[in-house]
Amino acid sequence: MTDAFTFRIDGVDVLARPGQTIMEAADAAGIYIPRLCDHEGLRHQGGCRVCTVRAGGRSVAACTQPAEPGLDVENDTPARNRIxxxxxxxxxxxxxxxxxxxxxxxxxxxxxxxxxxxxxxxxxxxxxxxxxxxxxxxxxxxxxxxxxxxxxxxxxxxxxxxxxxxxxxxxxxxxxxxxxxxxxxxxxxxxxxxxxxxxxxxxxxxxKGEGFSTPIGERAFDHGLIGHEIEEKRK
Amino acid sequence: MTRPRVATVSLAGCFGCHMAFLDMDERLVTLMARVEFDRSPLTDLKTFTRRCDIGIIEGGCCNEENVHTLIEFRRNCDVLIALGQCAIMGGLPAMRNAIMHADDPLRECLEEAYLTGPYLRNLTRHVPNDPALPLILDKVYPCSDIVDIDIQIPGCAPSGDIIFDTLTALLDGTFHGFDRARLRFD
Incomplete structure (x- = not known):
């Protein structure tokens, strides 16, 4: 971890290793960046653009954009979330x-x-x-x-x-x-x-053959917003 | 002081959203003390008696009559609420949009329903075509496609909690959107 560096997401210092994407570093730090096409264990695609963040004056897909030392990333802001x-x-x-x-x-x-x-x-x-x-x-x-x-x-x-x-x-x-x-x-x-x-x-x-097998109240997103398991890492 | 007036209607819906009103349970009494119901299936009034503060629409528009009713509600209500997924995006009735875009599947559907189905007793041997029947539209339209909608309360059906909280906040003049943890589209 000698060459680890920090950058900022919404003013919070985040630790990253060279080669890590903004999203990978954010996930590890317990900061959730919304995403749809990205999935753990699959190579990144940068297709859906839901993870778009503002970094270095440009809008970039956080799932494919490498983190850089000193980068200032805007993620959870009203403007980003509206887009x-x-x-x-x-x-x-x-x-x-x-x-x-x-x-x-x-x-x-x-x-x-x-x-x-x-x-x-x-x-x-x-x-x-x-x-x-x-x-x-x-x-x-x-x-x-x-x-x-x-x-x-x-x-x-x-x-x-x-x-x-x-x-x-x-x-x-x-x-x-x-x-x-x-x-x-x-x-x-x-x-x-x-x-x-x-x-x-x-x-x-x-x-096939499963249908509505999980009752309402026990489904994945019945309790807690999507991404809450990542955000809980921060607490 | 006159109480705010509320009007409600069910268009192309299943009345489930109106039933969801009852999920407010005893809070319904609290609400009834604050508002007066005008045109609504709850009062059985078929026309507006005067201008209303809040109009609540269940269901989208699947026929001509729905469109007329919706336009009348927009004309007579200050704040118009689309209640539930059918009013918001067509909902279950909009499933028919997948077949209504072409003549052949539509003809097949009507023929099976009225002419060739095995359990039919249709003495006229015609697809119903009485002028008294509202003309079916080419597809099911969400309310916002027809008129301006001010607020959408999601859900199928929306919970009694979200209906009560939204109406109460509106009456208090403090409505600033929903608690996102309680949003449901089903």
Whole structure:
């Protein structure tokens, strides 16, 4: 730890090692930076931009930007959180996120992020209401891509951990989607035990036969905001 | 002194948000002492008797009549509240938006419901088309797509706590948003 250095997040000194990203150092220090596409154990992608912080006069993705000595990072401020809330709101508007009928509700990171960022204002964006495919071909897994936020966690998990490459991006721009490596999920190497099936932040990758197995009140985000386990490290 | 007037209505909803009113339990008595209900299923008044301070909308707009009612509420209420997920983003009725965008799935749906379904007794052999029936819209619209909404109370249905606290804060003039730990979309 000889070459460890400090930088500041919202005025708090944070210790970092060379090569660590802003988010990694923040997590270790018990400072939560909101994120959706980033997941512990997966390589960073910097796709969702919910972790955008202000550092060195620029807006950067905290999950990919390396920490630097003396860097001054603006994270949990009304201005940052308003931009994040807009991003999350646009994700809600881009897909079909009907929380009341979704089995992921209460365990959904997108929903929990909306709670944390106080997404309650009357909406200003149009609802795109896409009509995307439902793939229920696999005996143990269903894909409801209406809920996909293109975070790419399943892609990275399938490639890097499972070594299968079941998922991948297709299309460009707003048409970019996560697709499977075959005519449907049943004709890929996907198995319900894959790491890729456990990392979906929303209700897109569903394990069949589970349904609403966890009662309301016992779900992941029924008690405590998303990120509270990181913030508790600081106390 | 006249008490603030509250109007409520259920559009394309399930009445669950109105039922959630009852989850306020005995606090409902406290609230009733502070406000007077105007047009509402609770009073069975079908029209406004005068201008209201607070209008509460449950459900989105799935037919013509919903739109007329919503516009009337906006016209007659100072503060308009969208109560619950259906009013906010369409909710469960909006599931039909996934099929209403194209003619074929819609025709299939109506035919199964009124013509070809196995357990039907439809003597007219027609899809209902009476002028008295409100015209179904092409899709279910959230309230904010039709009129300006001032406050959205999330939930399906919202808890009695969040309804009571929001209304009380509004009446006291101290409403500054929700406690984020209590937000729920389900």
């Amino acid at each position: 994040r809330r807009d991003l999350v709101e646009m994700l809600f508007h881009e897909g079909n996120h009907l929380c009341p009928i979704c089995e992921k509700s209460g365990n959904c990171e997108l929903q929990a992020m909306a709670y944390r960022l106080e997404m309650t204002q009357p909406t200003r964006f149009p609802w795109l209401e896409p009509c995307r495919a439902l793939d229920a071909s696999h005996p143990d897994i269903a894909l409801d891509t209406n809920r996909c936020i293109s975070c790419g966690r399943c892609i990275r998990a399938s490639q890097d951990i499972d070594g299968k490459g079941v998922f991948g991006y297709v299309g460009r721009g707003i048409h970019r989607r996560v697709a499977v490596n075959g005519p449907d999920l049943a004709h890929t190497g996907a198995a319900v035990t894959d790491a890729a099936m456990a990392v979906c932040p929303v209700g897109c990758i569903i394990r």
